[in-house]
Amino acid sequence: MSGNQTELKCSVCQRPVSELKPYGGPGDPLNANLTGQKLVQTRRYMAPTYATDQWPLTGLIKRDGMIDEAAFIAKYGEKAMETFWVLTQLQTTTSRSTECRDCILLDDDECLKIQEAGYERFQIRSIMKELAAHYPAVKLLGGGSIK
Numbered sequence: 114m115s116g117n118q119t120e121l122k123c124s125v126c127q128r129p130v131s132e133l134k135p136y137g138g139p140g141d142p143l144n145a146n147l148t149g150q151k152l153v154q155t156r157r158y159m160a161p162t163y164a165t166d167q168w169p170l171t172g173l174i175k176r177d178g179m180i181d182e183a184a185f186i187a188k189y190g191e192k193a194m195e196t197f198w199v200l201t202q203l204q205t206t207t208s209r210s211t212e213c214r215d216c217i218l219l220d221d222d223e224c225l226k227i228q229e230a231g232y233e234r235f236q237i238r239s240i241m242k243e244l245a246a247h248y249p250a251v252k253l254l255g256g257g258s259i260k
């Protein structure tokens with residue numbers, strides 16, 4: 114592989130394919146015929162389940178189980194309402210993820226925390242940054258600040 118070619122990496126731990134242990138053999142986390150393969154395609158939710166925790170919904174749920182938008186806006190503001198809905202969308206939307214055998218069984222929240230912790234270029238981080246530019250109420254997942 115030439116030096117200026119981008120090496121494939123695990124979407125979660127970001128280790129390059131040359132450092133990854135292939136699937137197959139003892140301890141293979143997947144019960145599939147992937148022996149020798151180093152990365153496997155999966156799908157992950159785009160925002161963790163805790164993304165909307167900063168807006169507790171106590172007292173904001175109507176009898177029909179829906180969120181009382183007027184009450185939500187009165188409590189947290191209109192921008193927060195918009196951000197909340199966007200994040201709710203991301204929490205129910207998946208995107209493609211290419212993962213090594215160490216990461217493939219992590220749950221989505223764990224996965225997003227790992228990605229957030231180390232990698233500026235991770236998708237959700239840029240989505241969050243973009244959101245933050247429009248909606249000041251958005252905080253970076255995991256409590257970090259947006260730079």
Ligand SMILES: [Zn+2]
Pocket residue numbers: 123124125126127128212213214215216217
């Ligand atoms: Zn990995």
